[in-house]
Amino acid sequence: MGLLPQRSVRASPYLYSDAEISCLISATATLRTPLRRATFATLIGLLAVSGIRVGEAISLDRGDVDLAGGRLTIRFGKFAKTRELALHPSTVQALRSYRRIRDRSAPSTGMLAFFVSTAGTRLIYCNVHNTFQRLIRHVGLMPRSASCRPRIHDLRHTFAVRAMLDAYAAGEDGQTRITLLSTWLGHVHPRDTYWYLSAAPELMALAGQRLEAHLATGSGHR
Template identity: 50%
Template structure:
């Protein structure tokens, strides 16, 4: 093990002690340490960090920037131990605004994605991706949370999913709608028949009985979008898998406004369901759809006219 690999282990241990999961960091920074070892690099340099982050050269600048951001955190740690290590400056890779305008899926588009998933090769793979799309659309879970679900996290009697050790180190319970419960139970019966002895405890299984991998899920979903012939609602807003979470949040808020609910009082519930650390992070969804802003403005106008 090279000195940089040992220092990486120390860095990951420190970050995890602070409450960060560091799963993707461990994988990618491990690849970066391998790259440095292969080039016999003793001290991290901006040049090497940039060369690694921007490979492959036909990649997405946003992905390059994310990789370089992970390296930068590690570099700050190394620089504190030895100034010979360079810290890549911020903004080295231009990649547009931090917030991408989400694609808000319609019910018809979600149904098209489910149909496209049903056409995937192998029955278990098709059923798994149909269930994944439906769960993300019905619960607003993060993709990583859905992948990490274990079979034991589903309580069929209570019709509740338990999402454990989330982004902020907390767990939460998600009651499912009866239609979602029925769909999940149907999937579990099918997967138990097709994969009676899986090698993983995961709820959602690959064809070989393993837990789904994030990179493979992202790639498959991208192909499903094309097969479903979905089109961006804006030039810079291609349909992404994470946008199912945005769509769930916006649809929930729209329903509350249309039904006259006290959105201000209800928002903390949505924040808890989504797994946000603070309700203020949920307020961002108010700006995600013009219709939401219009309804909020109408509600404010009515309140000002009748302040009782």
């Protein structure tokens, strides 16, 4: 008893639907101030459409968000890796709208952060997590299992799975997309990206179909 170390159980990703993400963003209207509402609506939207980590988002400085060029510079990624991400025009517009609200409503503190609290300071992860869980409860999202509970980090998992589903739907090579996705997400090893995708039955089914088709084609040329 107690002689063997326990293996930690990794949480299963909660993959959000479009409707669930929309509901979470709409639920930010229940937050106290216009700035807080705008901050969390924009933050959740950015996480959903970019797949960046929460820590990367709250570490963004104003100069890292190039709205003219439509790019994000992630300077504080995991393992101190810096990368640049291209933004969709609709995302640029949402960030521009938030910047106007932030500049008009946030106290002038000289803070370089792009996303700020009602005090004009950089967001703190634990506060972001707690607010997101409050929104989860307001929307009424429930755990799918003991190890699959809706977390803010799962917006990143959802982005990764959708990127691969889109690639398969477009007939793209899955391995090529995996490599690009791994770089986009800031993963050091593609195996980390594979784990993100392993929790999506629909994606695994598509991958299996691709493999079967490849093997059938290969056998026909023998």
